[in-house]
Each structure stands twice: as C-alpha cells, then as structure tokens.
Amino acid sequence: MRMTATIDVDVGGTFTDCFVVRDSAIGVGKSPTTHYDVTVGFIKAVEVAAQNLGISPEVLFDEVRTIRYATTVSINALIQRSGPKLGLITTAGFEDTILIGRARQWVDGLRIDAMRNLAVIRKPEPIIPRDLIVGLHERVDCFGTILQPLDKEEVLEKVQYLVDRGVNGFVVSLLWSFMNPDHETMVQEIIEEEYPEIYLGNVPVLLSHEIAPKSGEYPRTMTTILNAYVHRELSEILGRLGEELRDRGYRKPLLVTHSGGGCARMSRTSAVQTYNSGPVAMLMGGVHLSAPLDLDRIVVTDMGGTTFDIGLVVNGKAESYESIPVMERFRNYVPTLETRSIGAGGGTIAWFNPIFQRMQLGPKSAGAMPGPACYDLGGEEPTVTDADVVLGYIDPEYFLGGRLELDPDLAEKAIREKLADPLGISLEDAAYQVRRIIDATMGQEIFKEVALKGYDPRQFMIFALGGAGPTHCCGYAEPLGSPDIYVFPFSPVFGAFGSSSMPVLHVFELSNHVTLQEPYSGTFLWDLELFNDTVELLKEKAFRDMEGEGFTPQEIQFELDLEMRYGTQISTMEIRSPLLTVESEEDVQTLVSAFEDEYEANFGAASAYPEGGVEVLVFRLKAKVDLPKYELVPYAEGKKDAGAAIKGNRRVYWEGGWRDTDIYDYAKLLGGNEVPGPAIVEAEFTTIVVPPGKEMNFNRYMIGVIVNTNAGGRG
Numbered sequence: 189m190r191m192t193a194t195i196d197v198d199v200g201g202t203f204t205d206c207f208v209v210r211d212s213a214i215g216v217g218k219s220p221t222t223h224y225d226v227t228v229g230f231i232k233a234v235e236v237a238a239q240n241l242g243i244s245p246e247v248l249f250d251e252v253r254t255i256r257y258a259t260t261v262s263i264n265a266l267i268q269r270s271g272p273k274l275g276l277i278t279t280a281g282f283e284d285t286i287l288i289g290r291a292r293q294w295v296d297g298l299r300i301d302a303m304r305n306l307a308v309i310r311k312p313e314p315i316i317p318r319d320l321i322v323g324l325h326e327r328v329d330c331f332g333t334i335l336q337p338l339d340k341e342e343v344l345e346k347v348q349y350l351v352d353r354g355v356n357g358f359v360v361s362l363l364w365s366f367m368n369p370d371h372e373t374m375v376q377e378i379i380e381e382e383y384p385e386i387y388l389g390n391v392p393v394l395l396s397h398e399i400a401p402k403s404g405e406y407p408r409t410m411t412t413i414l415n416a417y418v419h420r421e422l423s424e425i426l427g428r429l430g431e432e433l434r435d436r437g438y439r440k441p442l443l444v445t446h447s448g449g450g451c452a453r454m455s456r457t458s459a460v461q462t463y464n465s466g467p468v469a470m471l472m473g474g475v476h477l478s479a480p481l482d483l484d485r486i487v488v489t490d491m492g493g494t495t496f497d498i499g500l501v502v503n504g505k506a507e508s509y510e511s512i513p514v515m516e517r518f519r520n521y522v523p524t525l526e527t528r529s530i531g532a533g534g535g536t537i538a539w540f541n542p543i544f545q546r547m548q549l550g551p552k553s554a555g556a557m558p559g560p561a562c563y564d565l566g567g568e569e570p571t572v573t574d575a576d577v578v579l580g581y582i583d584p585e586y587f588l589g590g591r592l593e594l595d596p597d598l599a600e601k602a603i604r605e606k607l608a609d610p611l612g613i614s615l616e617d618a619a620y621q622v623r624r625i626i627d628a629t630m631g632q633e634i635f636k637e638v639a640l641k642g643y644d645p646r647q648f649m650i651f652a653l654g655g656a657g658p659t660h661c662c663g664y665a666e667p668l669g670s671p672d673i674y675v676f677p678f679s680p681v682f683g684a685f686g687s688s689s690m691p692v693l694h695v696f697e698l699s700n701h702v703t704l705q706e707p708y709s710g711t712f713l714w715d716l717e718l719f720n721d722t723v724e725l726l727k728e729k730a731f732r733d734m735e736g737e738g739f740t741p742q743e744i745q746f747e748l749d750l751e752m753r754y755g756t757q758i759s760t761m762e763i764r765s766p767l768l769t770v771e772s773e774e775d776v777q778t779l780v781s782a783f784e785d786e787y788e789a790n791f792g793a794a795s796a797y798p799e800g801g802v803e804v805l806v807f808r809l810k811a812k813v814d815l816p817k818y819e820l821v822p823y824a825e826g827k828k829d830a831g832a833a834i835k836g837n838r839r840v841y842w843e844g845g846w847r848d849t850d851i852y853d854y855a856k857l858l859g860g861n862e863v864p865g866p867a868i869v870e871a872e873f874t875t876i877v878v879p880p881g882k883e884m885n886f887n888r889y890m891i892g893v894i895v896n897t898n899a900g901g902r903g
Contacts, residue, residue: 193251194816195234198466198683199226199259202493202535202556203655205681206233207688208241208248209818215241216681218588218655218873220556226259227429236591240872249436254815256687257429258445258469259422259462266516269313271417272357275350276316277343277375278409279363280323285406286413287314290519297517299531299551312517315413320355322346324362324375332368343378351383359416361396361409366699369397392419399458400521402806403699407512411460411520419459426454441737443692445469447513448523449506450693450812453737460522463515466683467527471499471506473686474651478504480820481674481891485647487634489661490654490682493573494553496532496630498637499525500648508762509808511751523695523808528637532630534573534656535560538603538622540610547607547618549625561602562594570606572656574599575622578615580840580849581659581868582875589872616841627663635667642790649674652894653682658876662894673894675884680873691812694733696726698807705780707755707801712776720769722807723748730811739813749808752783755801761787762808823890826858833857835870842866842880859888864897 193210199221206217217236222229231245238248265271278285290296293311295303302309324343327336350358358379365372372395379393400411430442443451446461447468467490474488478501486501499506506525513524535554538547549572554560558567560574562584576582577599584594600615608618638645645668652661658675665673678685700722704713713719727746734744748765763786770776784796826832833856840849852863854871863869863884869876869892876892878884884892 191251192253193248194254194256194688195237195248195252196256196684196687197230197233197258198469198681198687199230199257200466200492200683201260201495201553202533202559204229204233205684206230206237207678207681207684208234208237209688210241210243210248210251212821213241214678214818214821215239216678216684216873218680220559220592223557225428226425227432230257230429231432245436249433249438252438253440254443255433255438255440256443256445256451256690257426258465258683258687259425260464260466265418265421266315266414269315270421271315272420273355274316274320274357274359274413274416275353275355276321276409276413277346277350277358277360277362278321278323279327280325282363282405283321283323284318286316286321286409287318290406293517293519296514296519315417315518316359320350320353322349324371326362326371328362328364328368328371330364330367332364334368334370338371338374340374340378343375344382347379347382357416358393359396359409359412360393361405361412363405365395365397366401366403366408369395372397392416399460401698402521404512404521407519407521410518411522414515414518414520414522415458415460418463422459422462430454445687445690446523446693446695447525448509448693448695448810449525449690450695450810451687451690452692452694456694456733456737460515460520463522464513464524464527464529467497467499467529468525469686469690470497470653470683471501471525471527471686472690473682473688474499474501475504475506476686476689476817477651477676477820483649485643485649486651487638487648487668488651488653489630489634489657489664491630491652491657491660491664492533492654493535493656494531494533494555495529496633497527497529497654498634499527500638500641500643502643505764509749511760511762521697523697528633530629530633532572532626532633533654534571534576536572536626537569538571538575538607538625539569540607542610545611547611547621547625549622549629560594560599562596562599563592564595564598568602570599570602570622572622572626572660574602575619576659576875578603578619578841579623580838580846581877583838583851583870586870616846620841620843623660623663627660627666630660630664631667634664638668645669646671651676651679651682653679655680655874658871658874660877662877662879662882670896675876675892675894677871677890680871685818689817691814692734692737692739693810693812694730696729696809696811698722698726699805700807702804703755703801704752704776704804705798705802708799710798712773712780713770714773716770716772716776719804723769723809726807726809727811730809734811734813743813744811745813747810747812749810750779750783750804751806751808752802752804754787754797755803756797757800760805761790820889820891822888823859825860825888827860828862830857830861830863833861838868840866840868857886857890859886859890861886863892 208215215237217233219232396412445465490497531551560571751760835853865878865882867878
C-alpha cells in the first residue's frame with residue numbers, strides 16, 4: 189500500500205523548521221535559514237526530516253500530497269526598502285494622508301524603550317514619497333453616491349506624470365471606494381488600456397477596495413501600498429521554490445500560510461497575508477492541541493533564535509483578530525490573529541552599557557549568520573546561547589543533534605571580555621545574569637499579555653516551544669506563579685506543526701454601518717436585508733475564490749465575526765456571531781445579547797450600555813475547508829523510573845552554584861517516566877532544563893509536563 193505524506197515548513201529569522209507526517213509517523217528537521225536563498229534552507233530542513241523518518245528525500249517527495257509554507261521573509265523588502273518604485277493615485281486634497289498618518293504613527297512598531305526616547309523619535313520614512321503621489325478631482329460620498337465624476341483626461345495626465353518619474357507599479361486608493369468602487373475600477377481600466385502590462389513590469393495595478401474594503405482611509409491605503417511593495421520579493425521567492433519542488437517531482441499547488449489562521453494556494457494569496465504567518469501557525473498549533481489535552485487556557489510561547497512569540501488560546505480558540513495591526517511601523521487592515529513578539533531569542537546580544545554601568549540585552553540579534561560567538565562563524569558578541577553554553581545547559585557537541593559543534597572557549601571569551609570584565613564579576617555570574625535578564629523580560633511580557641486581557645495569569649498553562657523555549661521555560665514561567673509547562677516531541681518545530689493543522693481559509697471583510705438596536709428607544713433592526721445582503725456579498729466572494737481552488741460549496745464552512753460597539757463609542761469589539769443571517773427580531777436580539785455578554789466578560793458586570801444603541805461596523809466572514817490533521821499518537825509506556833535514559837552527567841550552574849547534574853537522552857525516555865530536577869534532557873533539536881524543585885512527567889504521547897514539586901504541581 190502506497191504511503192502518503194505531508195510537509196510543513198516554517199522559515200524563521202534564524203532557523204528553518206520542518207514537520208513531516210508520513211501516515212502516523214512524524215519526522216522533524218531544522219536547518220539554519222539561508223537568507224540569500226531561502227529555498228536552500230527549505231530543502232535542507234526537509235532532508236533532515238526525511239533522514240529522521242529513515243527514508244530518502246526522493247521517496248518523501250514521491251509520497252507527499254500537500255506542502256504548506258509559512259514565511260515572514262517577504263517583510264525583508266520593507267525593512268531594507270528594496271521594493272519597487274510605486275506611485276499612489278488618490279482623491280485630490282488627500283495626497284498627504286499617508287505622510288500625516290495617525291498620531292500613533294510616531295511610536296507604532298517601536299520597542300517600549302524607543303517610544304520613551306522622545307528626543308530622537310521620528311516618523312517612519314514613507315514608502316511612497318510625496319512627489320510620487322497624485323490626486324484626482326473626483327468624489328464619492330459615504331453612501332457610495334458619486335458627487336463628482338472621474339475625468340479620464342485628468343487620469344491620463346496624472347498617470348503620465350508618474351510614468352515619467354519611473355514608477356513601475358500603481359496603487360489606487362480613492363475616498364470611500366469600498367462603498368462604490370466604480371472610480372477605482374475606471375482608473376485601472378484607463379491605465380491598462382494606455383500602458384500595457386509589459387510596459388509596467390510585473391507589479392500590478394492594485395485597488396484599495398479589493399485589498400482592504402474597510403472604512404479608515406489611512407490603514408486601507410497603507411494595506412494596499414504594503415501589498416504592492418512586498419509582492420515582488422515574495423513572488424520571486426515562491427517562484428524559485430516552486431521550480432525546485434517541481435524538479436523534485438512535486439506537481440500539486442504549494443499552499444502558503446496566512447496571518448489570518450489558515451492557508452491557501454499561491455494564486456489566492458496576497459503578499460501581505462503572509463506577514464506574521466509563522467507566529468500565527470504556532471498559535472493555531474496550540475488551538476489544535478487544546479482539545480485532546482483538555483486545556484481551557486494556554487499561553488503558547490515560542491523562543492527561537494531571534495524573537496519570542498506569545499499567543500493566547502482560550503476555550504479552544506485563538507484570542508482574537510487585531511483590529512488594526514502594525515506591519516513594521518505602518519498600520520494596516522491585514523486580517524491577523526493576535527500574537528505578540530519581542531526581540532528575545534537564543535541569538536539576542538548581551539552588552540555592557542557604559543553610561544549606566546549595567547548589562548543590557550537586545551534589541552540586536554546575531555541571527556544564524558554570523559550567529560552567537562560559540563558558532564565560530566565570525567560572531568564576537570555574547571548572546572543568550574553563549575551564556576547557556578558557559579553555564580553547562582547546552583552540550584557544545586550535541587547542538588542540533590551534533591550537526592553544529594559549538595566552541596565553548598569562544599563563548600567564554602565573548603562573555604568574559606564584553607560582560608564579566610567591564611562589570612567586575614565572575615564569568616559564571618555574568619552568564620547567569622544574561623539568563624536571568626532574558627527570562628525576566630519574557631516572563632513580564634507573558635504576564636502583561638495575559639493580565640491586560642482581563643485574565644488571571646495563574647489559570648494558564650504554558651506551551652514551551654521553539655529551539656530555545658524548553659531551555660528557558662521554567663525561568664519565564666515564574667511571573668505566572670509556576671504553572672504546568674508542556675513540552676512536545678515537536679516543540680522545536682512547533683510553527684511547522686501548527687501549519688499542518690491549518691485549514692484552507694480565506695477571510696473576507698467589509699465595512700458597513702448597521703444599527704442593530706436604536707439608542708434610547710431600544711428598537712431592534714427592522715431592515716433585516718441590510719445585514720443579510722452584506723453577508724451574502726461576502727459569501728459570493730468566498731464561493732468565487734474557493735471554487736477556483738477546486739472546492740465545492742458543500743465543503744465550505746462559514747464563520748462570521750462582527751466588529752461592534754455601543755453607539756456612543758469610538759472603538760469596537762469583535763465577537764463571533766452566533767448566526768450567519770438574521771431572519772427575525774429574535775435573531776437580532778440574539779446578536780445584541782451575544783455582544784453584551786462578551787462586553788461584560790471583558791469589562792466587568794454592568795458595564796454594558798444598551799441605552800447608547802448597538803452597531804455593527806465591520807463584517808468579517810471566514811470561509812474554510814478543513815484538511816486532514818495530525819492527531820497525537822501514543823508511544824511505548826514504561827515505569828516512573830527514568831534511570832535507563834541517563835546518558836551521563838556534567839557540571840551545570842544552577843542558582844547557588846555548580847552542581848553535578850544527570851543528563852537524559854530524550855530518545856530513550858518512555859511514556860510514564862518521571863525526571864526529577866535538577867536535570868537536563870537532551871533532544872535532537874532542543875535542550876530541556878528541569879531546575880531544582882521541578883519534575884518532568886511524560887504522558888503516553890511523550891508530552892513532558894514540568895510541574896513544581898515544591899507546591900505539588902497542578903495536573
């Protein structure tokens with residue numbers, strides 16, 4: 189019988205992770221990200237996963253039926269400002285909108301310390317400079333009524349002005365175009381008629397009502413600009429990868445993961461939808477595992493080489509979509525599940541601040557190249573990984589399963605010369621301070637993320653993920669009151685695992701102001717078609733796109749999210765609608781009650797204000813088709829005593845000093861084993877640190893649960 193396989197790859201800033209499912213067996217692979225050509229790291233990670241399954245890459249590619257790809261590398265075009273030269277066509281009088289931005293643009297996308305540095309803070313450089321922005325004398329009002337028609341001759345004049353200045357792509361964003369797109373469509377038709385695509389190059393004319401049909405001129409325009417700007421680089425990356433996969437015999441469409449929580453074919457993917465897709469894939473993996481583990485509240489944490497990512501899973505669902513997410517320093521309308529990232533990873537650089545005479549960490553990272561000093565690839569700055577090597581947590585000869593041998597002397601040299609000597613402390617104390625600072629930074633971020641959402645942090649379990657997560661999880665869990673910590677066989681590649689659980693998903697949004705309950709009188713919506721027609725319009729778009737991917741209407745599942753508010757408010761709150769359509773006043777009352785319940789759950793009892801009226805401002809329809817997912821498979825079970833898995837011992841620096849510590853081989857552990865701390869558990873792609881006062885218990889799925897033995901733990 190022919191075996192089938194799926195391949196999921198997550199390209200991070202430092203490492204490229206691979207998760208392969210071959211019938212019920214899994215294989216994981218990890219390889220340094222090759223930024224000069226991510227295809228190289230992609231294939232290398234797949235080859236490592238195939239090796240772990242005991243098959244050749246050729247056999248794996250012959251058996252594979254689905255390949256999903258999560259990446260954030262397209263954002264490099266934005267960071268490096270290497271995208272194409274674009275021109276913006278907007279409504280006359282609004283040419284300066286993207287330059288003015290919003291008041292928050294001064295601090296959007298900055299770290300806390302940078303926000304506080306008011307003396308040097310600046311707005312970001314605009315992606316499109318003022319001399320490449322033109323205005324058309326046209327006007328559509330907020331109801332979609334054309335007040336001033338478009339002048340074709342003016343369009344030709346303004347387009348020629350931009351062409352003469354060397355633009356090779358156009359962004360069209362006219363006022364209220366999402367209510368009536370006729371003028372934007374006419375501009376596109378005029379451009380395509382006068383200037384064939386061969387003249388413009390491979391950057392399309394992008395219309396804001398197609399990319400982000402929502403109210404809010406600035407984020408709608410910026411979403412369209414960002415999509416045009418990163419399109420070319422992502423297209424080139426996916427093109428090279430597609431050719432490589434075809435050369436290896438893979439003929440099916442490559443699926444690309446989206447920041448909205450799903451995946452889709454390349455042909456149905458906008459470039460900006462891939463932004464933050466790696467952390468979102470991690471979050472969706474947590475959603476998938478919450479049910480079989482019977483966990484209601486989870487903090488999903490992923491510590492990689494560059495960043496520390498956080499996401500919340502509550503009652504089996506990802507927390508929410510960000511209302512106006514920030515890409516680099518620009519607000520936009522890309523549908524994005526809410527996660528948080530800070531610059532804290534294994535490659536985070538520690539440095540001595542001569543002004544304040546103290547140690548600081550970040551924001552710079554050594555990445556994979558040159559990497560930490562111990563990589564011996566030219567890096568000279570001390571990093572978190574160097575500190576872990578000096579303290580004995582990481583075996584220099586078994587990093588990445590022995591594929592990358594580390595040099596402990598270089599780690600010691602970097603920490604001694606750059607930290608210990610300037611601070612006047614010992615090598616061990618300097619390394620331990622690095623560890624304590626990075627753990628405290630991550631722990632505070634977790635606590636803040638949970639507490640500011642109105643939850644009790646003590647009620648949350650932690651998933652420790654990423655290559656460095658299991659090494660530092662016990663440290664960063666302390667601010668939450670030492671909850672149970674879950675470490676999985678695939679924790680080091682959890683983003684790729686999460687990708688494997690994602691459905692084919694498209695998110696369709698539209699702004700439409702619908703009053704469900706009148707203020708003061710309390711009268712409920714009587715024009716039911718106003719609500720239903722909006723949903724029907726979004727469903728038509730969903731059927732069009734998903735039928736183009738080969739799905740039938742019967743396979744498509746719909747979920748409706750609404751951004752709602754009380755009539756006197758400025759901000760909105762998102763709820764999951766219990767109904768797709770409303771057929772009666774009772775249905776409208778059900779929607780209003782769902783909003784009030786969610787509002788009081790977030791802001792406290794009696795906080796609801798129905799006297800202000802209840803309004804819907806944004807409709808968000810999710811259309812999805814589930815794909816087969818990997819389900820947890822029981823492993824062989826053994827006794828509590830895990831002594832047979834001990835591979836040796838070494839000196840490790842714990843709080844209080846050096847101690848001889850047992851080292852366990854993860855591959856030899858069995859379900860039911862218990863590993864008392866202090867201990868080190870070495871897996872192929874990560875090292876699990878179990879401090880004194882902790883114990884790691886393995887269940888039948890070989891999921892290790894680290895509990896606090898001082899307090900008895902929570903099971």
